[in-house]
Amino acid sequence: MISQKYAKNVRSFPIEDIRQRIVGVSVKVPLLDGTRRPYVNFDNAATAPALWDVMETIDLFMPWYSSIHRGKGFKSEISSQAYDRAREIVGRFFGADPAEQVVIFGKNSTEAINKAARRIGLTRDDVVLVSLMEHHSNDLPWREQAQTVHIGLAADGSLDMADVARKFAEHAGRVRLLAISGASNVTGFINPIHELAALAHANQALILVDAAQLAPHRAIDMRPAADPGHLDFLVASGHKMYAPFGAGVLIGPRAIFAHGAPDYAGGGTVEIVTEDDVYWASPPDRDEAGSPNVIGAVAMAAACKALAEIGMERLAEHEARLTAHALRELGQIAGVELYGDADPARAGERLGVIPFNLRGVSHYLLAAILGAEYGIGVRNGCFCAHPYVLHLLDIPDPVAWSWRKQVVAGFRAHLPGLVRLSFGCYNTEEEIDWLAAALRKIARGEILGNYVQDPASGAFHETAFHPDWNGYFKI
16 A cells, blocks of 8 residues: 555656567557557556566676586586575565575466465365455465365455455355465455465465566565564566566475375486485475576566566555546546446545446457557556456346356357556556547547458457558567
């Protein structure tokens, strides 16, 4: 949560300095009317662009890139040191204690949660509590390993804290883990993760925080193990933290990963192998099978350093101003329906993730128009959180079942969904004003193009808009 001082007494935020640190921020894209304009990226919740800090670090490292840990050549020594240093930097960014916790690199948060689900040692009799606001990546992996119980939500989509306590009481003695998002990728609600951690520990359970959405926007401190509100597990993705080089991280108790076979076995995971026996390596090596993504780890570490240097509090204050401005502007447009918390006065208590619809216009169509006619990139659909979006839209079960049947049959044209804005550290109020102007025109029916829908995907395409994609990039 950010103090309400952002609304009255905010330090000057050098947004132009930040924009200059983002790769591709000034790239112009073609529009349907034949002009080109700078791309407005409001899809940062899905993936963020790269920081120049990250690119420059990689450029400096690449000439020295080599195999790690077992190679004794000079480049291997440099690469090994860089990889180990990256682990230290990322752990410190999240407040991890290297004596008690281990930092395990992988592809992304999804892989990290799947690894945790297989390595914690759950049984089918164990209960894992997850909320109905979760991304599928923090729901589906637990279903394979234990009994998954869903925590309810308030009407606006926020977490029902009373139901968290009820679920612990209902399943007393069986709850092994509470798996919860640090912040929603749909509504931007921020969950009280340390309060939830204290509740989990009071019930002899562990907590895992999916910080994929929270990490680029707020400072996170896992806290010492003696603190009742400490976080046992945390996952994050580099591609959401301005380091899109294929690395993610799982941080968890060293003692848990020191036991049992890894979920992936192979090179690098063992101390010694005989014809009959395997002696597994100590963590983190045990859980990093094969040649690791050294480049991705170095990139993620460079992003952590850059974000810490800029200041997470300053980033949060800037995002709160953007969110308040967007909520005010969108709230004044006839036909715009906002979901979640639409109060600009509380913008500092949530992330800059705003779901909305325009009455009478399909979410598929609205996203297509914004892209083709205004150069604005948004995400539409259910955002890998189907139960949550259905809750926000208040869709009755019989209707939901009808749509599920259509999707299974390969027809998505009528699938319900939302349009989502999501801000990065480099977005501006002027970009929000451009979006608001576009929405006002669309709401009045001022649509330049002729759009047709693909029934299988649901996506709309403008019939005359055929840019030369290869002219912009080709491999």
